[in-house]
Amino acid sequence: MGWHVTVDRGRCMGSGICAALAPELFELDGERSRARSPEIPPGETALDAADSCPALAITITDGAETVGPRPD
Template sequence: MGRRLEVDRALCFGTGLCAATAPGLFTLGADHVAAARTGELTDPAEIALAEEVAECCPREAISLRPE
Protein backbone atom coordinates (compact mmCIF):
# COMPACT_ATOMS: atom_id res chain seq x y z
CA MET A 1 0.00 0.00 0.00
CA GLY A 2 1.33 3.40 -0.95
CA ARG A 3 1.56 6.51 1.16
CA ARG A 4 1.02 10.18 0.42
CA LEU A 5 3.47 12.70 1.82
CA GLU A 6 2.07 16.00 3.11
CA VAL A 7 3.48 19.20 4.60
CA ASP A 8 1.27 21.46 6.70
CA ARG A 9 2.39 24.81 5.30
CA ALA A 10 0.86 26.66 8.25
CA LEU A 11 3.15 24.80 10.67
CA CYS A 12 6.36 24.78 8.61
CA PHE A 13 8.81 27.55 9.42
CA GLY A 14 11.47 26.54 6.94
CA THR A 15 14.38 24.98 8.78
CA GLY A 16 15.16 23.09 5.57
CA LEU A 17 15.98 19.88 7.42
CA CYS A 18 13.59 17.87 5.26
CA ALA A 19 14.93 19.20 1.95
CA ALA A 20 18.53 18.69 3.06
CA THR A 21 17.88 15.14 4.29
CA ALA A 22 15.59 13.97 1.48
CA PRO A 23 15.93 16.27 -1.55
CA GLY A 24 14.10 13.73 -3.70
CA LEU A 25 11.03 14.08 -1.49
CA PHE A 26 11.05 17.73 -0.39
CA THR A 27 11.88 21.15 -1.74
CA LEU A 28 12.14 24.46 0.04
CA GLY A 29 10.37 27.29 -1.74
CA ALA A 30 11.40 30.92 -2.10
CA ASP A 31 9.15 31.59 0.90
CA HIS A 32 11.27 29.08 2.89
CA VAL A 33 8.30 26.77 3.34
CA ALA A 34 8.71 23.09 2.51
CA ALA A 35 6.75 21.32 -0.19
CA ALA A 36 6.46 17.55 -0.52
CA ARG A 37 6.74 15.59 -3.72
CA THR A 38 3.29 14.89 -5.07
CA GLY A 39 2.01 11.46 -5.90
CA GLU A 40 2.01 8.13 -4.17
CA LEU A 41 5.13 6.79 -2.48
CA THR A 42 5.41 3.04 -3.03
CA ASP A 43 9.14 2.37 -2.66
CA PRO A 44 9.74 1.01 0.88
CA ALA A 45 13.07 2.87 1.12
CA GLU A 46 11.40 6.19 0.24
CA ILE A 47 8.61 5.54 2.72
CA ALA A 48 11.14 4.76 5.46
CA LEU A 49 13.09 7.92 4.67
CA ALA A 50 9.91 10.02 4.68
CA GLU A 51 8.92 8.55 8.06
CA GLU A 52 12.37 9.35 9.45
CA VAL A 53 12.23 12.93 8.20
CA ALA A 54 8.69 13.38 9.56
CA GLU A 55 9.87 12.25 13.01
CA CYS A 56 12.70 14.82 12.91
CA CYS A 57 10.57 17.80 11.86
CA PRO A 58 10.76 20.27 14.76
CA ARG A 59 7.23 21.55 14.03
CA GLU A 60 5.67 18.15 13.24
CA ALA A 61 4.54 19.64 9.94
CA ILE A 62 5.20 16.49 7.90
CA SER A 63 2.84 13.55 7.74
CA LEU A 64 2.33 10.39 5.72
CA ARG A 65 -1.18 9.31 4.88
CA PRO A 66 -2.34 5.96 3.56
CA GLU A 67 -3.07 6.16 -0.15
Protein backbone atom coordinates in the same frame (compact mmCIF):
# COMPACT_ATOMS: atom_id res chain seq x y z
CA MET B 1 -0.16 0.76 -2.36
CA GLY B 2 1.91 3.86 -1.75
CA TRP B 3 1.82 6.32 1.09
CA HIS B 4 0.47 9.84 1.02
CA VAL B 5 2.50 12.76 2.35
CA THR B 6 1.44 16.27 3.20
CA VAL B 7 3.35 19.29 4.46
CA ASP B 8 1.34 21.74 6.53
CA ARG B 9 2.77 24.96 5.18
CA GLY B 10 1.15 26.88 8.00
CA ARG B 11 3.28 24.95 10.49
CA CYS B 12 6.47 24.62 8.45
CA MET B 13 9.15 27.02 9.62
CA GLY B 14 11.48 26.42 6.71
CA SER B 15 14.25 24.63 8.56
CA GLY B 16 15.04 22.63 5.45
CA ILE B 17 15.69 19.45 7.41
CA CYS B 18 13.25 17.40 5.36
CA ALA B 19 14.71 18.54 2.07
CA ALA B 20 18.22 17.77 3.33
CA LEU B 21 17.25 14.32 4.57
CA ALA B 22 15.06 13.36 1.65
CA PRO B 23 15.60 15.67 -1.33
CA GLU B 24 13.81 13.18 -3.53
CA LEU B 25 10.65 13.72 -1.47
CA PHE B 26 10.75 17.35 -0.29
CA GLU B 27 11.86 20.67 -1.69
CA LEU B 28 11.92 24.17 -0.34
CA ASP B 29 9.59 26.56 -2.10
CA GLY B 30 10.60 29.96 -0.86
CA GLU B 31 10.66 29.70 2.92
CA ARG B 32 8.42 26.65 3.13
CA SER B 33 8.78 23.04 2.22
CA ARG B 34 6.52 21.06 0.01
CA ALA B 35 6.29 17.46 -1.02
CA ARG B 36 7.54 16.87 -4.52
CA SER B 37 4.67 14.44 -4.98
CA PRO B 38 1.77 13.62 -2.65
CA GLU B 39 2.20 9.92 -3.35
CA ILE B 40 5.42 8.33 -2.14
CA PRO B 41 6.79 4.82 -1.96
CA PRO B 42 6.77 3.45 1.60
CA GLY B 43 10.17 3.81 3.19
CA GLU B 44 12.28 4.65 6.20
CA THR B 45 13.60 7.88 4.71
CA ALA B 46 10.16 9.44 4.58
CA LEU B 47 9.47 8.42 8.17
CA ASP B 48 12.83 9.83 9.29
CA ALA B 49 11.98 13.14 7.65
CA ALA B 50 8.59 13.29 9.35
CA ASP B 51 10.17 12.39 12.69
CA SER B 52 12.86 15.04 12.26
CA CYS B 53 10.58 17.95 11.43
CA PRO B 54 10.78 20.36 14.39
CA ALA B 55 7.35 21.77 13.56
CA LEU B 56 5.56 18.42 13.14
CA ALA B 57 4.46 19.74 9.78
CA ILE B 58 4.88 16.49 7.86
CA THR B 59 2.17 13.85 7.96
CA ILE B 60 2.43 10.51 6.23
CA THR B 61 -0.56 8.27 5.84
CA ASP B 62 -1.07 4.73 4.62
CA GLY B 63 -4.70 4.66 3.65
CA ALA B 64 -6.61 5.75 6.75
CA GLU B 65 -3.68 5.11 9.08
CA THR B 66 -1.14 7.76 10.05
CA VAL B 67 2.33 6.21 9.92
CA GLY B 68 4.48 9.30 10.36
CA PRO B 69 5.66 10.98 12.39
CA ARG B 70 6.11 7.93 14.55
CA PRO B 71 5.19 8.14 18.23
CA ASP B 72 8.14 8.72 20.56
